[in-house]
Amino acid sequence: MKSGTSLDLAGHDHKSVIGWPTHGGPNQQWEFVPSGQGYIIRSAAATSEYGLYLTVKQSISDGAELDVCEFPMSWRAQHDEHNDALRILWSNTEYALCLADNGNMAPGTKAELRSLTPGDPSQMWRFAKCASTTEDQERAARAVAQPFATETVIVAEGQDCTTITRTMTTTTVETVTTVTRIAHARHG
Incomplete structure (x- = not known):
């Protein structure tokens, strides 16, 4: 100042x-x-x-x-x-x-x-x-x-499901996170 x-x-x-x-x-x-x-x-x-x-x-x-x-x-x-x-x-x-x-x-x-x-x-x-x-x-x-973008994808395998977390961040200061949970087919 x-x-x-x-x-x-x-x-x-x-x-x-x-x-x-x-x-x-x-x-x-x-x-x-x-x-x-x-x-x-x-x-x-x-x-x-x-x-x-x-x-x-x-x-x-x-x-x-x-x-x-x-x-x-x-x-x-x-x-x-x-x-x-x-x-x-x-x-x-x-x-x-x-x-x-x-x-x-x-x-x-x-x-x-x-x-x-x-x-x-x-x-x-x-x-x-x-x-x-x-x-x-x-x-x-x-x-x-034309935003500059970065993407991070995390895949976590579990016993009953797979969780995919996808985060997209752009220079326009927008962050979108998508979490997808996919259940595994049960055999039996």
């Missing part, structure tokens, strides 16, 4: 997430898409057909660097009414998004996770509305028309 610094997809590699003086370009625009109890956070500067999503570079821990990948990850937003700001937390943890070195505002400071500290201004963020472009609208329409 230190003014003048935005979360920025670094121009030099289009992967690193850093703090940079606010200029409002697409690499500083992030879309929060509802996903279950939280959000996936997609960069407006995506060079990939499927989008680039905010994630953690390695393991979830204090000081874990942030970057982007092509697979949506879940985050949650926690409103701080006193400061009229948001904390952005890794889903199901108490790790908050912030800039390294206690919110250092120097251009290029890496974005990272830190243990949630109530009242810490370096863990508070504000949204600024961005103008939607025709390109943004076309990209969103493509994502809905």
